[in-house]
Amino acid sequence: MKWSSKAWRVAILFLWVPGALSAQVFNYEPYDDSDLLGDFERPKKLHFGMNINVVKAGGASSVFYNGTGLSDLGDVFRELISIPERLDWNSVAGGSGNTARNQIAQSLGIADAGAMSVASYPIDQRYDISFGFGLRVMQRFNLENAIVLDMDIWRLKSRGAWQLNTGQLPDQGQGSTDLRDFGIFAAEDRMQFNLGYRTASPIDRSASWIFELGGTMTATRIRDHYIEVAQNTYDLIVPRGGQVFTGGTPDLTWGIGYGGYVRIGAEAYLDAGAGLEVAYRLGYDGIVIGLSDYRVFNHGLQLTWLFPPPQVAAASF
Numbered sequence: 001m002k003w004s005s006k007a008w009r010v011a012i013l014f015l016w017v018p019g020a021l022s023a024q025v026f027n028y029e030p031y032d033d034s035d036l037l038g039d040f041e042r043p044k045k046l047h048f049g050m051n052i053n054v055v056k057a058g059g060a061s062s063v064f065y066n067g068t069g070l071s072d073l074g075d076v077f078r079e080l081i082s083i084p085e086r087l088d089w090n091s092v093a094g095g096s097g098n099t100a101r102n103q104i105a106q107s108l109g110i111a112d113a114g115a116m117s118v119a120s121y122p123i124d125q126r127y128d129i130s131f132g133f134g135l136r137v138m139q140r141f142n143l144e145n146a147i148v149l150d151m152d153i154w155r156l157k158s159r160g161a162w163q164l165n166t167g168q169l170p171d172q173g174q175g176s177t178d179l180r181d182f183g184i185f186a187a188e189d190r191m192q193f194n195l196g197y198r199t200a201s202p203i204d205r206s207a208s209w210i211f212e213l214g215g216t217m218t219a220t221r222i223r224d225h226y227i228e229v230a231q232n233t234y235d236l237i238v239p240r241g242g243q244v245f246t247g248g249t250p251d252l253t254w255g256i257g258y259g260g261y262v263r264i265g266a267e268a269y270l271d272a273g274a275g276l277e278v279a280y281r282l283g284y285d286g287i288v289i290g291l292s293d294y295r296v297f298n299h300g301l302q303l304t305w306l307f308p309p310p311q312v313a314a315a316s317f
């Protein structure tokens with residue numbers, strides 16, 4: 001038998017059953033065929049859930065970590081320096097201690113440390129795929145329409161390669177330039193809030209397609225930024241003016257950016273009003289790192305477990 005359009009609209013999994021007794025506890029009850037015979041009250045429920053995210057961040061903002069030192073942290077305690085500056089940077093202002101240049105030359109067996117220079121900076125600085133977790137609050141107005149608030153956190157890692165010109169002749173004097181590749185790395189924390197409107201299109205009584213559109217606020221903070229040479233690391237974020245911190249190094253401040261997103265996927269309705277959602281998210285996010293503001297496309301897969309709605313006790317009069 002072919003279902004009518006009205007039957008498809010009401011083919012959902014759970015029904016709010018009003019209590020007839022005093023102080024009765026309400027919750028979802030499974031539908032049966034009789035529910036499709038006429039109009040009925042769809043559930044209006046507040047849901048809480050947990051998100052598991054797999055994120056591929058857009059690489060536009062990773063240019064901040066390319067080792068040129070052209071960006072500004074906007075921090076009164078620390079500054080971002082370039083790789084050449086780091087080679088000659090000394091932790092004691094005005095000091096004459098052993099610099100990174102001398103340490104690297106010794107590690108690589110280079111006789112003339114002063115001949116070393118940077119041959120090239122990363123051209124493909126990128127973010128690794130990362131995992132994150134979050135929480136969801138969702139208010140259903142009915143099974144088709146809802147307002148969703150997500151808060152997700154994750155740590156991103158960025159990597160690239162730069163070249164060091166040792167100033168020596170390669171291959172026992174055969175050739176003109178001795179170039180060696182080394183890594184440049186960074187890590188940042190991100191906290192993101194998504195507020196959106198979600199609509200669902202029922203597939204059958206047990207599942208629906210979902211579509212969501214909304215706005216985002218993303219907070220970003222740098223955790224680490226360094227180069228690695230011969231298994232030694234050299235920070236590219238250093239104390240400003242040779243300052244010495246007491247009581248621990250203060251964290252860098254969060255940068256706040258704004259953007260928007262779309263999310264598409266499917267939700268399966270489970271027992272007691274719970275749900276399991278799988279969705280793809282495309283975000284056009286504002287990412288603020290230091291004083292630099294980027295607009296990037298971020299891609300993510302999200303698995304959300306929606307807990308059964310809290311039971312509500314109500315007295316009838």
